[in-house]
Amino acid sequence: MIDDEIRLIDAAKEYLTAFLMDSGEFYPFAMIMDKNGEIYPLEHEVTEEHPDPRSLIRLYEQTFSNEIKTEYTLGILCVNVLVNTNSNRLDKKRDAVEIGLYGKSYKKNVLLYYELRENAVIYQELVGQG
Numbered sequence: 001m002i003d004d005e006i007r008l009i010d011a012a013k014e015y016l017t018a019f020l021m022d023s024g025e026f027y028p029f030a031m032i033m034d035k036n037g038e039i040y041p042l043e044h045e046v047t048e049e050h051p052d053p054r055s056l057i058r059l060y061e062q063t064f065s066n067e068i069k070t071e072y073t074l075g076i077l078c079v080n081v082l083v084n085t086n087s088n089r090l091d092k093k094r095d096a097v098e099i100g101l102y103g104k105s106y107k108k109n110v111l112l113y114y115e116l117r118e119n120a121v122i123y124q125e126l127v128g129q130g
Contacts, residue, residue: 001108002034005101008076009013009112011039013123016078016097020114020121026080028053030060032067033074052055053079064102075102 001009012031017025030042044062057079064075077100082093096111101108112123 001053004037004074005041005108007037008033008074008101009126010101011078012057012097012099015041016114017121020112020116024116026077026078027051028056028060028077030063030077032064032072034072061100061102068102068104073104076100077102079112085111 008031011031015029015031019029021073031039032042033039040110041065042060057077060075060077064077079098079100081095081096081098085092085094095116097111097112097114099112101110108128113127115122115124
């Protein structure tokens with residue numbers, strides 16, 4: 001991972017922590033980095049109380065497609081997921097954030113596992129996806 005990707009993930013963790021501590025989950029959200037390295041959350045107009053996460057994901061991906069060609073260099077899309085794991089032959093699910101990193105000519109996907117505790121969000125391993 002390059003330094004800008006790590007900076008963007010670290011900035012997203014601040015939002016993730018606030019969302020997870022407040023409600024234990026979050027809707028997909030995105031941030032974008034400009035050519036000067038400044039990071040901004042992407043705002044969207046929500047017209048319904050519980051928007052469809054797939055429509056939010058499509059909206060953010062379209063924004064990246066349009067904006068990362070001009071004044072922006074990198075985008076991040078975070079989605080709350082449960083990942084099936086096989087631990088000692090027992091099916092177990094782990095909480096994770098599916099992170100899409102969108103550059104000018106590439107897209108990377110990683111998983112950031114986390115554990116929600118009473119007063120903290122504990123971020124665990126960051127794993128690349130195939």
